[in-house]
Amino acid sequence: MKKVFYSIILFVCFFTSSFAQEAVEKPAPPxxxxxxxxxxxxxxxxALMSKAISVGELQKDLKATSKIESVAVRGEVTNVCPKRGCWISVKTNDGASFFVKMKDYAFFVPTAVKGKNVVLEGSxxxxxxxxxxxxxxxKDAKKTKAEIDAINAPKEEIRFLASGIKVVN
Structure with missing residues (x-):
């Protein structure tokens, strides 16, 4: 009898905790x-702002090596995660873009940064x-189901891990 009782209590605790986690809303972008x-x-x-390189220089440098640890890059933000502001895209010279995540998800950016020029610091x-x-x-970028379903192959791309982002002219 005790085993049944404890099993029921354990089940109820587990069941309610999973609902509680789903009910917690993720924060909006700042x-x-x-x-x-x-x-x-x-x-x-x-000092780092004055040494910031262009996206073109970054692309050129990445042809010679696969990773650069400490770099500052100047570019234009083309997209922002509308859910939390936890990632951005920055325009490349060929009109494409590269993906920027925030280091350790320690900070987020407002959606108003879209279209602005920024300097990124990181790797x-x-x-x-x-x-x-x-x-x-x-899905985060609110693409259509057809656009999401069309993704069927991995993609080699530039990935930036930002420790800081500053809006500039």
Whole structure:
């Protein structure tokens, strides 16, 4: 009898805790206008700002090596995660874009950063992104079901892990 009773209590606790976790809403992106001078994460120092390279230079450097540990890159934000502001895309010279995640998910950016010029500080690498991860980000970006279903192959791309992002002119 005790075993049945404890089993029921255990089941109820497990069942209610899973509902409680689902009920917790994920936070929205931070509010703000992403004005020139605003920064997210670590503030990008003036010394590093003056050494920031263009996206074109970054692409050229990544042809010679697969990873660069500490770099500052200047570019235009083309997309922002509408759910939390936990990733952005930055335009490349050929009109494509590369993906930027926030280091340790320690900070997020407002959706207002879309279309703004920024300097990113962090590390970058060429990486093969799985179909599952590509579909996850497409879903976050509110792509249509047809667009998500069309993703059927991994993709080699530039992936930036930002420790700081600063809005610039």
């Amino acid at each position: 509010a703000g206008n992403a004005s020139v001078g605003d920064y997210y994460g670590e503030n990008v120092s003036d 970058v690498e060429r990486k093969v992104t799985s179909v599952e991860e590509l579909k996850h980000y497409a």
